[in-house]
Amino acid sequence: MTEASPQGNRTRDRILATAARLFSQHGYDHTPLSLVAREAEVSKALILWHFESKQDLFRAALGRTLEPYYIDVGDIGSLDEYEQIKRLVDLYFKFVRANGYSVRFILDMMVSESAPDEVTSHVNRLYSLFREMLTKAITQGRDNGRFRSDVRPDLDAALILTALDGILMEQFLNQATPTNTSEELLEHLKNTALERLLS
């Protein structure tokens, strides 16, 4: 790992960007170094000079893929609980829509149990954070009387989240139901979930 020249190495960066793209598209096993080399317009040997091994390149590329995986809820605190939940659900949905390629890739790794610990922990952390925000909104709404007093914040939050996951996953399998679009389902989820919560 030679010390990079000031402001980083351009070639190394091109290799990394190319690798991140190809791994996400074809997966680790179906992305030979020869392909990365061709697309990045370098030799295989150069890749292995910049990175110790293919696995090492993969880890580095994953870091780049995970960069957009964080939550920015904006000024959610200023909204009432009803709107907070709608906002959170929409954010989740939009994020997956916007990052379809890499979400599919990461989902694939997790299902096949081939995801590095770094990835699973990152995803789990995000997931927990999101669920906690939902739980908090429901709890608040219950305590200030906007929601029913018998809601179960943790269970209701978890159920909303799993329904959301199901909608999103269907997009990755068949193309959702033939009759209903994912958008319709998403609206229905928000309507029924909030109807249940309101007192």
Add this chain to the structure above:
Amino acid sequence: MTEASPQGNRTRDRILATAARLFSQHGYDHTPLSLVAREAEVSKALILWHFESKQDLFRAALGRTLEPYYIDVGDIGSLDEYEQIKRLVDLYFKFVRANGYSVRFILDMMVSESAPDEVTSHVNRLYSLFREMLTKAITQGRDNGRFRSDVRPDLDAALILTALDGILMEQFLNQATPTNTSEELLEHLKNTALERLLS
């Protein structure tokens, strides 16, 4: 493809069963023929005498893996709509629990878009069938007054199904939520879904 002796070929069958198990456990790419050969206690050459290629073996093994993938709802017609829905949800859940290994395997293929058409069409057919049964139960319940008159059978059925998918998928990612078990979530799903439907 030599004509099998009466009642089928025992060795060929052992190869097939071994291959089905190993492919499900490790996936196509990580199941070399040498491993199948060792576990089935035959030579690699013999496998390729019985099957034209590794791909051919894989297709044949998939057929076996898919055998339990059918729906047996029993005498569901004799139940009222409320119980029908509970029964259907439980059946779905139990099936995935009982076939965890192969469900994960098939899910993996579909997410990575490497599933043969035969598999996706089989799974989609089952999925549609199940959703139609749910839709029918809700429609019936609405028409005979047990459920609210403003239910949306197709949307409500689809939402129940996606929530169910979400619960099941969480089992394949992290080990569900730390606080809630999948069983608790399943109960909560049934309770809230049916509460919404009832008039």
Add this chain to the structure above:
DNA sequence: GTCTATATACAGATAGAC
């Protein structure tokens, strides 16, 4: 039908010149 031995291809990784 079943085996051993071999052909062929391609992957990741290294050696060494420039």
Add this chain to the structure above:
DNA sequence: GTCTATCTGTATATAGAC
């Protein structure tokens, strides 16, 4: 830093004896 040439391992598949 970057290349060409090569090593080494392992995979699928074939040839041919029994």
